[in-house]
Amino acid sequence: MEPRTRLERQARPESMLLNMGPSHPAMHGTIRIMLELDAEKILNAEVEVGYLHRGFEKTCENRSYFNLLIYTDRLNYVSPLINNLGYCMTMEKMLGVAAPERAQLIRVLMSELSRVSDHLTCLAAMAMESGAFTAFLYMMKAREYLWDVVEFTTGARMTTSYIRIGGVRSDLHPGWRGALSKAVGETRKVLKDVSGLLDKNAIFLGRTRGVGTISKEDALSYGWTGPCLRSTGIAYDVRKAHPYLVYDRLAFDVPVGEFGDNYDRYRVRMREMEQSLRILEQVAALLPEAPPLAAGPAIEPEEAIRRSRAERAREPIRLSPNLEGSEKERLAGLSCQFPPVAVPAKEDAYTTMEGLIGHFLFFMAGKGIRPPKGDVYFSVEGGNGELGFYIVSDGSDKPYRLHLRAPCLHIVSALEQLIKGRLIADVIPTFGSMNMIGGELDR
Amino acid sequence: MGPEGLIDAIRARLGEAVEGVTDSFGDPVLLIRPQDLRAVMSALREAPFDYAVLLDLTCVDFAAAEGRFELVYHLYSLSRNVRLRLKTSLPADRPSVETVVGLWKNAEWLEREAFDMFGVRFEGHPYLRRILTYEGFEGHPLRKSYPWRLEQPRFPPKDEA
Numbered sequence: 001m002e003p004r005t006r007l008e009r010q011a012r013p014e015s016m017l018l019n020m021g022p023s024h025p026a027m028h029g030t031i032r033i034m035l036e037l038d039a040e041k042i043l044n045a046e047v048e049v050g051y052l053h054r055g056f057e058k059t060c061e062n063r064s065y066f067n068l069l070i071y072t073d074r075l076n077y078v079s080p081l082i083n084n085l086g087y088c089m090t091m092e093k094m095l096g097v098a099a100p101e102r103a104q105l106i107r108v109l110m111s112e113l114s115r116v117s118d119h120l121t122c123l124a125a126m127a128m129e130s131g132a133f134t135a136f137l138y139m140m141k142a143r144e145y146l147w148d149v150v151e152f153t154t155g156a157r158m159t160t161s162y163i164r165i166g167g168v169r170s171d172l173h174p175g176w177r178g179a180l181s182k183a184v185g186e187t188r189k190v191l192k193d194v195s196g197l198l199d200k201n202a203i204f205l206g207r208t209r210g211v212g213t214i215s216k217e218d219a220l221s222y223g224w225t226g227p228c229l230r231s232t233g234i235a236y237d238v239r240k241a242h243p244y245l246v247y248d249r250l251a252f253d254v255p256v257g258e259f260g261d262n263y264d265r266y267r268v269r270m271r272e273m274e275q276s277l278r279i280l281e282q283v284a285a286l287l288p289e290a291p292p293l294a295a296g297p298a299i300e301p302e303e304a305i306r307r308s309r310a311e312r313a314r315e316p317i318r319l320s321p322n323l324e325g326s327e328k329e330r331l332a333g334l335s336c337q338f339p340p341v342a343v344p345a346k347e348d349a350y351t352t353m354e355g356l357i358g359h360f361l362f363f364m365a366g367k368g369i370r371p372p373k374g375d376v377y378f379s380v381e382g383g384n385g386e387l388g389f390y391i392v393s394d395g396s397d398k399p400y401r402l403h404l405r406a407p408c409l410h411i412v413s414a415l416e417q418l419i420k421g422r423l424i425a426d427v428i429p430t431f432g433s434m435n436m437i438g439g440e441l442d443r
Numbered sequence: 444m445g446p447e448g449l450i451d452a453i454r455a456r457l458g459e460a461v462e463g464v465t466d467s468f469g470d471p472v473l474l475i476r477p478q479d480l481r482a483v484m485s486a487l488r489e490a491p492f493d494y495a496v497l498l499d500l501t502c503v504d505f506a507a508a509e510g511r512f513e514l515v516y517h518l519y520s521l522s523r524n525v526r527l528r529l530k531t532s533l534p535a536d537r538p539s540v541e542t543v544v545g546l547w548k549n550a551e552w553l554e555r556e557a558f559d560m561f562g563v564r565f566e567g568h569p570y571l572r573r574i575l576t577y578e579g580f581e582g583h584p585l586r587k588s589y590p591w592r593l594e595q596p597r598f599p600p601k602d603e604a
Contacts, residue, residue, distance in 0.1 A: 050576060058585055220495045221547050223497055234521065236521060374467050375503075388498070414549075
């Protein structure tokens, strides 16, 4: 049989060929690393991806702009809110709209919560795979506190679909301030503990210092972005280089590494989390309390619909609990009210003719969000690096083409080079420090 | 170099290889003649343009309506903090263009993806092989002619050794 892969064709006859993955207990994510070995030494490596390919881009071509948002949750499933944000801001660039100030602050809050949880997950897995199980448990604990804040507001831990084109879906949960300060405090403690456990740990240092080193030139040539690029000493961060939302008004530093090895990638992520916590505190201070809702007895939607047949219903309407936070008074500050961009207020759909028409015009096939013809690229700083969307519109209600620039595709494409000439054991921390997320890489 | 000056400088340097310049939602877009693609890319990679990063490479299928595929490259210059989008049109019946492998290291995977999804041939690519789908997969799924939800066997039949 003719060998299928380059590695098999080029391998020396006396070498041992070994498959790591696609399902390997020490690798988070489904990826196959083929190794040509001389004892424990890796002579050559070939990485095969695509095990999680589910046709994200093709599916999006067959969904309306509003409906495809849920697929973006499932890209980088550790920081779904940043994926939502990237997609929504690309659409906003195309539509020429901007989210209101309050929505922008909430978006920054959600982005940074996601970034911290993304980095925590990456480092937790990396530490665990290097044998530091305690650090894993500590970090998972901190992540739970952060996800509490997300869950209170969005109703979900991962599949949030919270950030919408033109704004956000609803206001923050009334208890968000307490939950956030608890999460920030607990995360700080965990970062201190993990730092104490790992920073000068001889075993951890032995497996990370000087392992998986990449030069600045190579990192750029491989299209690296995010913490992995910054670990080589290049301070490229989309939040600073091409500021979006209110990042230009917030004070934060961009930590960089020096050698571009596994340890630097660990340290850069640790320091970035501290900066993200700093941003979270600033945003919490900038965010005013949500405007109070009208007092008085509320009527059921059914009653409002019945009454509005004769006259306009003036009383507040009791919305379904899953619409909590998106009451009409609040929606104005949370979402762009330009008609076909955001979901119209539910109260209007119940009680006025125009509201009902607006509702149908938003959701009907062929109507709804229809950006002008053209193509657009926009990117945000994701957990792994520059998360970019490239969308081609033909003027209809579905994208003609939607392409995701997945930061970890570029990062993982360098894995072969980083492990060549090293030992098998080095694959684990090197791969761990890259933070490969299958949902994003394979799309 | 401002955005205007930049485009002029590129046109002056590359001459006829640049077929046109358009603007798309505020971003400059260069249309490149396909046979000059590699030469254009290697010029842009060097000083004074210094596009050290191949940010993205993808393809759009206009085969049914316009009889062409459009390759879309996004470059980024770290020293000048600017992005640039380049497009080149390939005939739908024989989409083929010279590779940019050797200029940027991630080009190998990005071109494999465009090949896998659209069937674009990259001449001179050292290892043009499917990347997201598997060996034995039939067709190129992101082509508009490929039906959405077409089912294929998850694994190709095993060869008899």
